Amino acid sequence: MTSPLAKAGPWERWLGIVALVMVVAGVYWGLFVSPVDLYQGEPMRILFVHVPSAWVSFLAFFVIFVASIKYLRTRDLKYDTIAHAAAGSGLIFTGLTLASGSIWGKYAWGVWWTWDARLTTVAVLFLIYAVYLLVRGLIDEDAKRARYGAVLGIIGFLDVPIIHFSVYWWRTLHQPASILRPDSPRMAPELMIPLLFNTAAFIVLFAHLVIARRRVIEAERSFTRAQQEQLHESGV
């Protein structure tokens, strides 16, 4: 196994380069090349960062969910580290989903925030991420922290399908799904292609961020271990 303090591995490096190229291209496409919807006008371009951020925030919790189950089955800390690494980026992407949605809402609805079912369930996801990271930060013992984290990761994931179905279960201001719907997608290809490209770019970026964050977590763990060993040797 390579040391967490070693330089970035090939996966981290290459995913970083590909993510950078794709995000730059996607932003350019979204800002300058893509046509806009006749009704929504220019602010529709926000969709090209808002929707990918939302999908990645759900993907990040799915990663936590799977890694948490794997951890509880195997008790291998490798899975706990993956879940922890995904949570930080998940929190950022969920925050960006709320912020970009809020900016769009201010233009389209005239308010920064409303207690709409979709908005509220995404805000709950943000809180779940925050609580997950907070609980982890409060526990020193590795196995205990991983166990608590795994239970929270599994329970917390329940919010993701609730977010998806919220626009069908309750009357909401937020529009229903345009792509992930039971029948065929309701979006013009000129808009859907850049949206899917940006989603792919954000997913590659997320993969890069998880690998990079994992290296930081492992380095922190090495430091804590070395510190404890030294204290033990010096008889403190």
Add this chain to the structure above:
Amino acid sequence: MNPGSDPQVYVWASYGLTIVSLAAWRASMWWRLRQVRRQLEVLHEAAGGVQ
């Protein structure tokens, strides 16, 4: 719609916030790794001094 304001402002605010936040998050990892590396070096130097 909010007719009194420039729609471009909303678009640039969203893109700007997204890009800056993601770049800052990545930079924070780089900074933290550098900090842990330095702490480990100090720890090893201190251990060498004790021996």
